[in-house]
Amino acid sequence: MEELNAKDIMTKKVITVNKDDSIEKLSELLLENKISGVPVIDNTDKVVGIVTEADIIVKDTELHFPRFFKLLDGIIYLESLNRFRDNLKKHLATKVEDIMTKKVRTISTGTPVSEIAEIMLESKINRLPVLDEKGNLVGIVTRADIVKSMISKKK
Template sequence: MLVKDIMTKNVITVKKDASIREIAQTIVDHDISGLPVVDEEGKVCGIVSEGDLVRKEFAPELPDELCILGAVIYYSGLREYQDAFRKIAAISAEQLMTKKVVAVHEDDDVSKVAKIMYDKHVKRVPVLDGEKHLLGIVSRRDIVKMMLS
């Protein structure tokens, strides 16, 4: 089966300048766990999720460090710390969103999407055309519903 056969076509999105409150309200109102962030041209530039919103509520863990002759060397977790700190300070979708969007095409096989979701630990994958315009989205629930047909 192909992605276009199971994807949700009417995708709820937010603009890059959407406030944190607006994002939270959209997620609650539509009973979804995340949504794409689009720019002025309607191109996908990120994804924001409930997890991103929850992440704002607690302090990031300090990265692992090693002190040698008074110098602090971070050897693990620095990138994660910086990302978590950025999300805590975020006031808009653009600042909160995950920028590295894993996406698929409508003619991809559903098994490819399922593997991406499993390997990357993501719950939704946008379906884009060659210009990064949003055609739809596939969630884990869409794959589960496919199993019933």
């Protein structure tokens, strides 16, 4: 039996984000599509990075939340909420390019599934962009795609 390749299991309609998009736009995109990460493209549609929920969370740790305490049914803030609002606006306006992973592992359409699984496990990553011979993004393979291929292979 012939081994499956990336082209056999990849998702062809790839959801991407532009490197100049804001974290706010990225967050909305991930939530709307119920995904945890996407390839980042430049203005020529070339893959220049990958960004995940984890990257957003790491950026969130830089955001200082105001201290407060509860008194009866109310909340009393010990710090200025205006400063927090200003910082939040700046934070949400941060560009994807500033938080993305720039060193992206990619695969070709002919990469065997066994090799894809090995790359994911060794690199501790959950998704791999699939590029054609010209370096164009043609698909994406996730761990879920590999699991689906294993199940369908047994049937």
